[in-house]
Amino acid sequence: xxxxxxxxxxxxxxxxxxxxxxxxxxxxxxxxxxxxxxxxxxxxxxxxxxxxxxxxxxxxxxxxxxxxxxxxxxxxxxxxxxxxxxxxxxxxxxxxxxxxxxxxxxxxxxxxxxxxxxxxxxxxxxxxxxxxxxxxxxxxxxxxxxxxxxxxxxxxxxxxxxxxxxxxxxxxxxxxxxxxxxxxxxxxxxxxxxxxxxxxxxxxxxxxxxxxxxxxxxxxxxxxxxxxxxxxxxxxxxxxxxxxxxxxxxxxxxxxxxxxxxxxxxxxxxxx
Amino acid sequence: xxxxxxxxxxxxxxxxxxxxxxxxxxxxxxxxxxxxxxxxxxxxxxxxxxxxxxxxxxxxxxxxxxxxxxxxxxxxxxxxxxxxxxxxxxxxxxxxxxxxxxxxxxxxxxxxxxxxxxxxxxxxxxxxxxxxxxxxxxxxxxxxxxxxxxxxxxxxxxxxxxxxxxxxxxxxxxxxxxxxxxxxxxxxxxxxxxxxxxxxxxxxxxxxxxxxxxxxxxxxxxxxxxxxxxxxxxxxxxxxxxxxxxxxxxxxxxxxxxxxxxxxxxx
Numbered sequence: 001x002x003x004x005x006x007x008x009x010x011x012x013x014x015x016x017x018x019x020x021x022x023x024x025x026x027x028x029x030x031x032x033x034x035x036x037x038x039x040x041x042x043x044x045x046x047x048x049x050x051x052x053x054x055x056x057x058x059x060x061x062x063x064x065x066x067x068x069x070x071x072x073x074x075x076x077x078x079x080x081x082x083x084x085x086x087x088x089x090x091x092x093x094x095x096x097x098x099x100x101x102x103x104x105x106x107x108x109x110x111x112x113x114x115x116x117x118x119x120x121x122x123x124x125x126x127x128x129x130x131x132x133x134x135x136x137x138x139x140x141x142x143x144x145x146x147x148x149x150x151x152x153x154x155x156x157x158x159x160x161x162x163x164x165x166x167x168x169x170x171x172x173x174x175x176x177x178x179x180x181x182x183x184x185x186x187x188x189x190x191x192x193x194x195x196x197x198x199x200x201x202x203x204x205x206x207x208x209x210x211x212x213x214x215x216x217x218x219x220x221x222x223x224x225x226x227x228x229x230x231x232x233x234x235x236x237x238x239x240x241x242x243x244x245x246x247x248x249x250x251x252x253x254x255x256x257x258x259x260x261x262x263x264x265x266x267x268x269x270x271x272x
Numbered sequence: 273x274x275x276x277x278x279x280x281x282x283x284x285x286x287x288x289x290x291x292x293x294x295x296x297x298x299x300x301x302x303x304x305x306x307x308x309x310x311x312x313x314x315x316x317x318x319x320x321x322x323x324x325x326x327x328x329x330x331x332x333x334x335x336x337x338x339x340x341x342x343x344x345x346x347x348x349x350x351x352x353x354x355x356x357x358x359x360x361x362x363x364x365x366x367x368x369x370x371x372x373x374x375x376x377x378x379x380x381x382x383x384x385x386x387x388x389x390x391x392x393x394x395x396x397x398x399x400x401x402x403x404x405x406x407x408x409x410x411x412x413x414x415x416x417x418x419x420x421x422x423x424x425x426x427x428x429x430x431x432x433x434x435x436x437x438x439x440x441x442x443x444x445x446x447x448x449x450x451x452x453x454x455x456x457x458x459x460x461x462x463x464x465x466x467x468x469x470x471x472x473x474x475x476x477x478x479x480x481x482x483x484x485x486x487x488x489x490x491x492x493x494x495x496x497x498x499x500x501x502x503x504x505x506x507x508x509x510x511x512x513x514x515x516x517x518x519x520x521x522x523x524x525x526x527x528x529x530x531x532x533x534x535x536x537x538x539x
Contacts, residue, residue, distance in 0.1 A: 017377060
């Protein structure tokens with residue numbers, strides 16, 4: 001969600017380029033959202049056994065509610081379900097040294113200790129992954145890269161991140177085209193697992209070799225557009241930042257540093 | 273002032289057979305030189321060598337000399353050459369940066385790399401879009417353009433660097449007839465504007481008939497024939513070199529075989 005800012009009349013930049021992120025939470029500077037997300041990830045693993053992950057999960061869901069992205073967040077949470085289930089099963093049934101069985105059925109003895117540990121790990125992982133998901137869902141990639149480049153990130157790193165995020169959907173599209181063309185030539189990619197597995201080889205070859213060929217063409221195209229010129233690139237967009245956000249980021253990083261040091265020194269054992 | 277290739281030969285890394293041999297070619301500002309030839313004749317290699325990308329970017333061995341306005345390409349950085357000699361390849365998808373959310377920002381990619389003042393960047397982008405009459409695409413997502421539109425955006429991105437010479441490597445080969453027409457019209461406008469020297473390799477000889485002043489036929493990496501465009505494109509040996517003559521030449525020949533002389537078609 002962006003609002004079309006007025007055109008930069010001083011330089012003649014069109015309004016659709018000047019675009020500024022709009023809406024609650026989304027309008028925060030991308031670096032602020034990045035710092036919040038990374039802090040949440042670290043805190044989910046650094047504080048206590050239950051309080052840290054639960055607190056972070058609550059904050060993450062609060063941010064998501066403010067940004068109005070609870071629905072897509074549930075979808076992402078649902079994607080993590082297989083991992084969550086496997087963590088719960090492995091810990092509940094195989095937690096080493098646990099002697100408090102919930103029930104014993106033959107050789108199987110799920111334990112309360114294992115279940116508690118599994119739930120705790122699950123909340124941590126969920127809090128961390130959803131924290132990153134909130135940042136992703138509320139920040140356009142080009143906004144984040146613009147801001148990081150303005151703060152000194154090199155043009156190669158900026159391009160690498162931007163191109164990598166673009167590569168995934170393009171590769172998926174290309175793979176779909178190749179599957180279609182292989183099917184048109186009689187390759188059976190539906191049905192049993194064996195048939196699907198056999199269909200991977202004729203797909204993987206063109207995708208991988210096509211991508212490698214593209215790398216050379218892209219390199220030459222970039223060189224022909226002065227990508228290797230020295231110095232910093234001209235910035236055409238400036239995303240708003242504020243004194244409050246700057247102080248908030250500094251305070252968050254300072255608190256985070258203290259918590260990590262406290263954790264390393266064992267001063268946070270009292271936290272539940 | 274010219275793009276000059278003198279006795280140029282080139283071998284790709286790991287090969288013993290030269291992809292180009294004994295090529296002499298001069299491209300003056302405002303001139304359009306067409307290059308034709310069968311597949312593997314050396315057309316794309318000629319483009320890479322003329323632009324200074326081979327061997328600078330892809331390695332290989334270059335013999336002879338390539339100079340752009342007196343500057344030997346072997347001694348220049350790719351970003352210096354980019355401002356003198358723009359290159360457009362066959363596949364529009366691989367030429368776009370893939371990182372710009374709008375066409376306007378895609379075209380600004382090159383000028384931004386040169387760290388030009390913001391006002392200069394804006395001016396160059398607007399000029400490049402206007403030169404190809406694609407200003408209405410400025411707000412569009414480059415990833416959602418048709419092939420012809422994407423190729424025009426790629427060309428505008430090159431033009432924004434304001435090179436004195438343009439090297440176009442079969443720019444319409446992956447385009448449908450509509451895309452080919454779009455690019456052809458844009459090139460006609462560009463050429464009519466004058467000033468920019470264009471080296472254009474093409475299988476579509478009809479396009480060259482209307483654009484090029486001179487044409488070079490490549491065969492096995494060597495210049496088999498070179499001369500005025502209409503004379504070369506009407507040469508009887510063209511088919512033997514794997515090049516299809518323009519439609520009007522074929523029509524004139526068919527008419528002649530039927531006893532009807534249409535010399536004005538092939539002139």
